[in-house]
Amino acid sequence: MRGHLVVCGDTPLAFRLADELATRYLQDVTVILPSKKRNHGPQIAELPRVKVHEAHELNDEAFRDVNAEAASAVALVGNSEVGNIHAALRVQELNPGARLVIRMSNTSLGQRIRTLFNDCAVLSDGAMAAPSFVAAALGDPAPSHVRVAGRTLYVARRSDRPTSIICGLADTRRSEGNPRLLPDPHESANLVLAVADKTPRDPLLSHRPHRSQVSGLTRNLALILNRRLMQVAVSLLAVIVIGTVLLSIAAHYGLSESVYLVLLDLAGAADPEPSLGGPAKLIQVVVTLASLALVPAVTAAVVDAVVRARLAGPLELREPISGHIVVVGLGGVGLRVVAQLNDLGVPVVCVEMNEDAVGVPFARREGLPLVIGDATRKETLRSAWVSTCRAVVTVTSDDITNLEAGLSSRDLKDNVRVVLRLFDDDLAGRVHRNFRIPVSRSVSFLAAPAFAAAMMERLIIGTIPVGRKVMLIADVPIAQGSVLEGRPLSDVNQPGESRVLALGRRGGPHFDWAPQAGYRLVRGDRLIVLATRTGIGHVRARSISPSQAPPALRMREESPGG
Incomplete structure (x- = not known):
């Protein structure tokens, strides 16, 4: 990294992001915000290694005041998406080489926006956090699919017996809210990271409701149609059916002939018959009147259902439902x-x-x-x-x-x-x-690691939420003169913090998914690493050249207990 980092905003994400960069990556951060006394300004101002610059507007003057021309990365994480885009354009004019990280909830627009800039990542904190909420609601790990170096990785329970397990991810049996990440030995983890190998699987099958189409249609009709109008229509229909049977008995007609006469009455073609007895005449009158009332009742019910469905939109919950x-x-x-x-x-x-x-x-x-x-x-x-x-x-x-x-x-x-x-x-x-x-x-808690990783110019492969914790998958290059150069690959694997998933030798396009623990790392090697937020910071600090490492980290690595 050739310069300092700039974060713009006083949102929860701005606070989490500044904290992540300062405490996990030990980077100097400048935060531009309207006031130190409002929103999350007081919390941001108390963070170590963080300077706060007050500016009511993200204009050229504000960016020059924080020396944005020399910044290596700038994050625009305010609530206004238009404001974030406008500020990003200003930064690019002042510093074309800066990496831009823009917060946008509209991901489809974000993909088009990123093409306007030289080096830009457009991220949505809501999109990153949503899978975690879904997983928590279902009580299972979300089907987290991550495409890494030509392979698809996914999270599964060990009890589901996935065929190609890469490593143990976490032991969640101890505490759902505080799982033990990357346990040693990895066989003790009940949550694993596996490779999708085209084996048929459906981890959410048990959550899908097993309803027939008929029952679903019946339930929807019951919710849409006006109950009172339907009750009137059913009552009139019952009168007509009973009248048909009584007419057959009173007038000594056959059932088929009675049905024929009633259908004519329904069509408004009632034919008076003076020769009928009193009871039969009364029945015919009642059936005819019920027939006349049935047609508008049914019409009203249908029209009411259509109007309510179009205007109201979603179904009203009039009937009990469960399992939702x-x-x-x-x-x-x-x-x-x-x-x-x-x-x-x-x-x-x-x-x-x-x-x-x-x-x-x-x-x-x-x-x-x-x-x-x-x-x-x-x-x-x-x-x-x-x-x-x-x-x-x-x-x-x-x-x-x-x-x-x-x-x-x-x-x-x-x-x-x-x-x-x-x-x-x-x-x-x-x-x-x-x-x-x-x-x-917290949405900002779940999203901040990915935003921080994007600012540090590493390939963002994905984030994996586990309980209230977040794990990262990152592409880490080995630099010349770094602490890891010449050391065995096993040095990167730290229980509870980090584990190497794959090795790309000397920058080659192919990755070894089962590298030897004794392999000696050389400059140009690339590591696909699964790590905690702390672990990814440690791996990065040991993979960069000495000139890029902060003095405190160099002293820590050179100490006997390092």
Whole structure:
């Protein structure tokens, strides 16, 4: 890295990112934000190795004040996507060689935006965090597929007996919220990283509802059609059927002839018959009047159903449902969680207080049940049938709302699985211990490692959330004069921190997925490494040349206990 790092924003992601760069990578960071006293400014200002520069606008003057012309990387992680793009264009004009990392929730637009810059990564924190929320809601590891050097890796349980295990990933049996990562020996891990070898598998099969098409159609019709109009139509139809039988008896007609006469009455072609007796005449009149009323009743029911389906969009939960997942909050993160659950075939009920939320149009377009209301009120949660659901995922942007909705859900169903989105890590830990809520996650916590890795100019292969922790897969080159040059490959493998998945010798295009532990590393070698946030920082520090390493790290590596 040829210069310092710049982070723009006072968001939770900006705080997590600055902390990651300063404490994990030991980098000098300058953060540009509007005020040290607002939002996450006070927390950012207290971070070590971090300088704060106050600027109300990300203009050329602000970037010159922090010497952005010499920065090696600049991260734009503010809430305004337009502002992030505008600021990135300014930085490129001042420093064409700087690496840009832009936060954007619109990933399709982001892929087009990145082509406008020389060296740019466009990342979505919501997209990175959503798989973790989905995994927590299902109580299983998400089907995390990562394409690495021509192979597809995925996370699986050892009990599923995957055929090609690379290494043990974590032991989650001790504590769901605090798993033991990269245990030694790796056979003790119940969660593993494996290579997809075209073996048929469906890790989420047990989560898919087994409903027939007929039962699904019946349920949907029951929810769409107006109950009162249908009751009227059924009553009139019953009168007509009974009238047909009585007419056959009173007038001494055969059943087929009675049906014929009633069908004519239904068509409005009633033919008076003076020779009929009094009871038969009365029956014919009643049937005729019921027939006249049936046609508009059925028409009204059909028209009402069509209008309500088009205007209201999602189905209203009038009938009890069970086995579903309730997602509270349809913002950027909630939208992605709902979309992934829906794609996996898991029944979802959405709860949102604001009808203008970004995820509401998606729910209506997909015909998903949607409850508009305050999720902190038990009446709203009852409307979403929390009492019979499988899990509740609260992903609004407010910690208190998420916590209150989670606790209220527990009141309605004591054993319901609750997944909270909480920024405050200390609060998350205390909630886990005191309220028996096993899983709580912060979007910025899950996304920050990938943003930091992108700023450090390494290939971002993927992130793997495990409980409340995050693991990284990175491509690490061995530099000349680095600590690792000349050392055996086994030195990189540190229990609980890092493990080499594959070795690319001298920068060659092919990787060895079963390298010898005694192989001596040389400059130009590339390592595909699976590591914790701490582990990836240590591996990087030992793989770079001495001139790039901070003095504190050089002293640490040269010490006898290093």
